[in-house]
Amino acid sequence: MNELEFNYTEAHQRLLTEYLSMREGAFNLAQVSGYLFAQICSPDAVEVEQWVAIITADDNALAEDVMFAFMAFHHDISERVYTEQYRLEWDKKSSYTCRQHWSQGFLVGAEPYYEKLLNAQTLPDELKQALQMATEQLSFFSLAESQVREYCQKTGAVPMEFIAQQAELASEFANGYAQLIEAAALSCGLYDAESDF
Known part of the structure; x- marks a missing residue:
C-alpha cells in the first residue's frame, strides 16, 4: 500500500x-504562505479545518x-521551519506586493498568540523585546510601499537599499521565529513543554 506523499510540487x-484566484475573499498564495508560517510557529494548536476556512473564505x-495541495504546502513549510531551513521565498527581484501579501498573511496568523505572549506579565523583558522586534520585522512589508x-x-535613505535591508532582516528573523515563540511561550508559563508542544 502506498503512503500518502506530502511533497509540495x-x-x-x-x-x-488557480483555485485562490477564482475564490472570492480567499487569500492569495503569498498570503497563505505567510499565514501558514505563522500558524506553524504558533504555540496554539489550530485544527486543519480552522485554518483552511480562514484562507479559503469558508469554502465548504x-x-x-x-x-x-494545501496539506502538502503546510507540510513543506512545516518541514522547513522545524529543520531550521526556512527561508522567505523572496529575492532581490521579488515585487513589493509579493512581500506585502506574505506579511499580511503572517499578521493574520500571528496575531492571536503574539498578543497573548506579549501581554504575559511573566515574560522576561529580553524575550519580550526579541518577540516584538522579530514580529515587527516579519510584518514590516504589510506597510504600503508609499509609506x-x-x-x-x-x-534620506535610498528606497531600494532600505527595502533590500528590511527583506534581508526579515529572512534572518524568519529562520529562528518558531524557536523564539517556543522560548517565549515556555518562559511566560502560559504553555507547558510536555502538553503544548
Whole structure:
C-alpha cells in the first residue's frame, strides 16, 4: 500500500494559485504562505479545518485535490521551519506586493498568540523585546510601499537599499521565529513543554 506523499510540487502550486484566484475573499498564495508560517510557529494548536476556512473564505465544498495541495504546502513549510531551513521565498527581484501579501498573511496568523505572549506579565523583558522586534520585522512589508518611500524620503535613505535591508532582516528573523515563540511561550508559563508542544 502506498503512503500518502506530502511533497509540495509545482503542480500543487499551480492548482492552489488557480483555485485562490477564482475564490472570492480567499487569500492569495503569498498570503497563505505567510499565514501558514505563522500558524506553524504558533504555540496554539489550530485544527486543519480552522485554518483552511480562514484562507479559503469558508469554502465548504473544497475539492479533495485542492485540500491535499494545501496539506502538502503546510507540510513543506512545516518541514522547513522545524529543520531550521526556512527561508522567505523572496529575492532581490521579488515585487513589493509579493512581500506585502506574505506579511499580511503572517499578521493574520500571528496575531492571536503574539498578543497573548506579549501581554504575559511573566515574560522576561529580553524575550519580550526579541518577540516584538522579530514580529515587527516579519510584518514590516504589510506597510504600503508609499509609506516606506515616504519614510525613506524623510530620513534620506535610498528606497531600494532600505527595502533590500528590511527583506534581508526579515529572512534572518524568519529562520529562528518558531524557536523564539517556543522560548517565549515556555518562559511566560502560559504553555507547558510536555502538553503544548
